[in-house]
Amino acid sequence: MTKGRRSRHGATLTMVLAAVVVAAASGCAREAGEVSADQDGGVVHVACGATEEWCAATAEQFTKTTGVKADFVRLSSGEALARIQAGKGNAEFDVWYGGPADGYAAAGEQDLLERYVSKNASAIPAQYKDASGLWTGVYVGALGFCSNGKLLKEKGLAAPQSWADLLDPELKKDIGIAHPSTSGTAYTALWTQVQLAGGDEDKALKYMRGLHPNVLQYTKSGSAPSQMTARGEVAVGVIFSHDCIATQEAGFxxxxVTFPSEGTGYETGGVALVKGAKNPTSAKKFVDWALTPEAQEIGPRVKAYQFPTNPATEVSDKVVDLDTIKLVNYDAEEAGAAKAALTKRFDEEVAQAPKS
Structure with a gap:
C-alpha cells in the first residue's frame, strides 16, 4: 500500500513538473515575441496618426473586408511614439498606422517595432518602405504653405513662395506651425531645414530662430495651423499641403497652397507592427490590407488627399503631383535617428527663446 501511494505521488509530482516546464517554455516564447495564433483575440488596436475621419473610415472598412474588429486612438506622431514607449513590455497597441516614417525609424531605434515584410509590400516602391520590414509606406504628403489670401491682401503681401519669405518682419506673430517634439509635420519642416543647410543642424536651427518671432504659437498637432489660418488667427500655416486642401474644401x-522654391520635405506615412502586440495575427492582417488599393483609396473619400504608395491605387485629381514641386532628399531613417537630440535642441534653443 505504501509503495502504491508513493507511485501515485510520484506520478502526480511528474505531472506537476511537466506542467511547470510547459508553462516556463510558454513564458519564454511570449518573451521572445512568439505568440501563437490561438492567443490572438481577433481584434486589432491601432495607434492612428491620420485624421480622425480617415482613422474611423479605415477601421470600419478593414472590419467589413476582413471580419476582424478594429479600434483606434487618434494620436499625433510624437504622442503615438510616447504611448508606444510607455507600453513597452505590455503593449497597448498592435499596429501603428499613419504619421511620418521618421517617427517609425525613431521607434525602431528603441526596439519598439516588430519587423514584418508583408506579402503585399512588393507592390510598394523601394523609396517608400524600410527594406527590413520595420515599416512600410501607405501614403506620401508634401510640406507646403497654407495662406489666408484675404489676410495677406490686407497686409499688402503675396502668398509666400520660399522659406526666406516666411522671415518677413511683416509676418510677425502671423505664422502657425506645430512643435517638432509632438508633431511629425513640424519635424518634417525642421529636418527640411537641415537638408537645405547641407546637413548642418546649427544652420538649420539658426533659420528656425529667425522664424521664431513670426510664429504665433507652436501647436501640438501638425494640422492645427490650417484651422488657425482658416479662422484668420494667422496669415500662413506651415503644414502638409493635403491638410490645407481639406480645410479649403470645408468652406474656406x-x-x-504654395510650395517653397528652395525645396520642401515630405512625409511617407507608414504602417508597422508594435513589438509585443497582443494580437499579432490580426495586426499582420491589418498591415497586409493597409498596403492594398482598397485601403489606400479611402483617403480622398474623407478629404485626405495624400499620394498613395501602391501604384495600382486610383489617384484623386486633388492630390498634388509630386513631380511638379521641388523636393529635398528626405531620408526617413536618418531623420528618425536624429529626432530625439534635434527636437531637444529646438526646444531649448528656439521654442523657449523670447520673442522680440
Whole structure:
C-alpha cells in the first residue's frame, strides 16, 4: 500500500513538473515575441496618426473586408511614439498606422517595432518602405504653405513662395506651425531645414530662430495651423499641403497652397507592427490590407488627399503631383535617428527663446 501511494505521488509530482516546464517554455516564447495564433483575440488596436475621419473610415472598412474588429486612438506622431514607449513590455497597441516614417525609424531605434515584410509590400516602391520590414509606406504628403489670401491682401503681401519669405518682419506673430517634439509635420519642416543647410543642424536651427518671432504659437498637432489660418488667427500655416486642401474644401475658399522654391520635405506615412502586440495575427492582417488599393483609396473619400504608395491605387485629381514641386532628399531613417537630440535642441534653443 505504501509503495502504491508513493507511485501515485510520484506520478502526480511528474505531472506537476511537466506542467511547470510547459508553462516556463510558454513564458519564454511570449518573451521572445512568439505568440501563437490561438492567443490572438481577433481584434486589432491601432495607434492612428491620420485624421480622425480617415482613422474611423479605415477601421470600419478593414472590419467589413476582413471580419476582424478594429479600434483606434487618434494620436499625433510624437504622442503615438510616447504611448508606444510607455507600453513597452505590455503593449497597448498592435499596429501603428499613419504619421511620418521618421517617427517609425525613431521607434525602431528603441526596439519598439516588430519587423514584418508583408506579402503585399512588393507592390510598394523601394523609396517608400524600410527594406527590413520595420515599416512600410501607405501614403506620401508634401510640406507646403497654407495662406489666408484675404489676410495677406490686407497686409499688402503675396502668398509666400520660399522659406526666406516666411522671415518677413511683416509676418510677425502671423505664422502657425506645430512643435517638432509632438508633431511629425513640424519635424518634417525642421529636418527640411537641415537638408537645405547641407546637413548642418546649427544652420538649420539658426533659420528656425529667425522664424521664431513670426510664429504665433507652436501647436501640438501638425494640422492645427490650417484651422488657425482658416479662422484668420494667422496669415500662413506651415503644414502638409493635403491638410490645407481639406480645410479649403470645408468652406474656406480664401485658403491657398504654395510650395517653397528652395525645396520642401515630405512625409511617407507608414504602417508597422508594435513589438509585443497582443494580437499579432490580426495586426499582420491589418498591415497586409493597409498596403492594398482598397485601403489606400479611402483617403480622398474623407478629404485626405495624400499620394498613395501602391501604384495600382486610383489617384484623386486633388492630390498634388509630386513631380511638379521641388523636393529635398528626405531620408526617413536618418531623420528618425536624429529626432530625439534635434527636437531637444529646438526646444531649448528656439521654442523657449523670447520673442522680440
Amino acid at each position: 475658399p480664401d485658403l491657398q
